[in-house]
Amino acid sequence: MFILFFLLLFSSISPVMAEGEVITINKAQYSAVPVAVNDFQAFSGADALLCDKIVEVINNDLKLSGAIKPIKRATFIENKTGIRNRPLFAAWKQISANFLVNGQVERIGREIKVSFILWDVLLQKDLGGFAFQMPDRLWRRAAHKVSDQVYEKITGQTGYFDTKIAYAAQFGTYLDRRTKIALMDWDGANHEYLTAGDAFVTTPILSPKSDKLLYVSYKQKVPKIYIKDLRSKKEKVLSNLPGMSFAPRFSPDGNCIIFSIARGGSTHLYEMNVHNGEYRQITHGNSINTSPSYSPDGKHIIFTSDRSGGGQLYVATRDGGNLRRISFGQGSYLGPCFSPKGDYVVFTKVSSEIGFGLGIMKLDEDIQASGERILATGYLIENAYWAPNGRTIIFSRQEPPVGSRVHSKLYMIDVSGHHEREVNTPDNASSPYWSQPLEAMGM
Template sequence: MTRIFLTVLAASASFATLGLATPASAQIEVDITQGNIDPVPIAVPDFIGTDPQTAELGRQIADVIRADLERSGLFRALDPASFLETQTDIDYEPTFADWRIIKADALASGRIVRDGPDKVRVEFRLWDVFAGKQLKGIRFSTSNENWRRTAHKASDAIYTALTGEEGYFDSRIVFVDQRGPKTNRTKRLAVMDSDGHNPQYLLGGSDLVISPRFDPASQTVTYMSYETLPAQVYMLDINTGRRERLGSFPGMTFAPRFSPDGSQLILTMVKDGNSDLYAMDLRSRSTKRLTTDPGIDVSGSYSPDGKRIVFQSDRGGTPQLYTMNANGSGAKRISFGDGRFNSPVWSPRGDKIAFVRQNKGKFAIGVMDPDGKNMRILTDDWSVDMPSWSPNGRVIIFTKETRGTNGKSELWSVDLTGRNLKRIDTPGQATDPAWSALLE
């Protein structure tokens, strides 16, 4: 049992009394390995507005921040009904004693200021309640209709200030919307905010589409489509709608993933029934074959420095995980546990590889170090697949399917620690989720 500490060591007293904008250091100890054993209680009052419209906006923004922080599992957003103090001006220090009584460790208070007909400023201060210190003061300028993203940015700033890690709230998830019974399904490419809001279709839905993935460097996704046969890998720019087939190979191409800098794709191509990994240079469109063995080599994923690739292969008899250099050399097996190991994805932080293990009639999402050590199963079920990392390498989103003729697909997420297992609400059935990088 490890406690979560939210401790801010007092900054130099002279800086504080003089109010100098001098760099000060603070030390925060948040146990980020334990998930929600003891989430940090945080108070986020509705942001103060200057008129009814900005007051409503302030309520909505605080709602989204509370939901974001709560969903992370690292925080517990306190019920606004329990608040003793109602601040009227965030430029004055809060009455810390009032927030200590309700056991808030941190307080985020903000306001909305009208900046023009369609523009607002969102300003907020993050306070350490125990130390009685401001941790962060932040202002965003934004258009009215952009309020949801502004709220996510505020959540990311709070998350970063209190955990020392990058956030992941202001990001998107591309996925495949799924309709119809198991034996007559239609699938359609769609995208939504990281909290499941603003779902939008990206394609018409007349063709089977599989395994979309984001370019970490842009708003472009790659996916596999049966628009023409053999099925091939495509690229779609979400902002412009520009869509392109990446080559017309005689064999099917599938399982595409971008390199971290977006310059390359790794994909699988079928030749005479055998699946091998290829790298495609996206500028020249030239492809380089990376594996040549007669086994199935599939589901390649680059390390964040682009130098290594993890993939699955059944060259040794059953599907197992292997790593190799980005040029295809030096392949070595890294999974040795019971069962079949599939769908590896390298964490954007580089320290873990997520995978799907199939063992004794169950599928599980797990993580291991890039050398195969410290394997841990995070969650298992009848059927889970297609793991994808949050941009900060903290959360894994995946597909879960239920059993039987009426089986349904849903999106779920789980913390790197195996805690905070949550379903993500989608308009219909959903599968094949993939997380974007943090938005600009």
């Protein structure tokens, strides 16, 4: 819904003649790698159920990734478990397993130690093992960390399962919609609400350490950015600058925030220091500039501007210098975001040709874009964001209203355009944001 506010900022979404190639990704099938996650060995009968739950989470993580296909337990032939036994590889080959995960859980006081080994069944080779020790109440995190290591060993890509997702939960009807900011594990577990639901809120943004939250609230009738400390639960309006403030993003080091302020017919980008409140205006003139995002190294920004007609993507240095346009397609481009490696940008595109689309562009070392690919289309698509490994994109899609009912959900899709799936949330959902891995945040 919030993307409609952005569209209203622009006088039109009239087409601009295309100067670059546009490719729409087809949904050709591809094969996931078959992997067997064996039962984990428990050293006491009381921990047998815990082992089952850990294996269930690992299987679910790997399945949801789309790159790995867990093999059903009912087909297993060998019944030996634990990390000390060399597998009977012929038994695993017979059920078409390319890889095998063997593991165990030991209880150490109030903590658990989860250990596992990944085997290459075809090469009959030990690919390495890991052990994680943590409080037993964090058993799900232990399972996610196992999934991360298995995924990385098999695909060569960094795992992203030990992460959090923030989003705007939606309640009510199409004309009477209420929202709360929600936070959950990547797979939907440990769900909680961070705001009370007394005002319309949207676009939650977590700080790099996930200790602070930015979001836009209409509590003051016009959109204002609030910043909330997730430890102390204290919150305040980010800035008292006049006008409507929205579209915030943290800098990669978490020390600054970039955002938009609309007033007097223009919309401009501002950057504010989180610690002392000092700010500077980055863009000037009579144009509309919005949806800013930092590059991974913090040296550049990308944003949407109508200075050339419609909404097009522009890149500049952090202070607004060396400004250049990188999109040249028909329609309007909104919500751009650099990938974690800075090699792609994801965006929402609105045009008469495709309606709403989720797109990406490849970027070179000089942040020049080469063509664009549309990965998904729909009635209303918005707020795309990257998984920490840059392989998966999360976004929200709203279907056409049916009477007073609205259906808006989160979706994930691989950067190749494959494996689109709905994310399980208890409510309607929009404006997703993916955290950094919890390990990287010292959590």
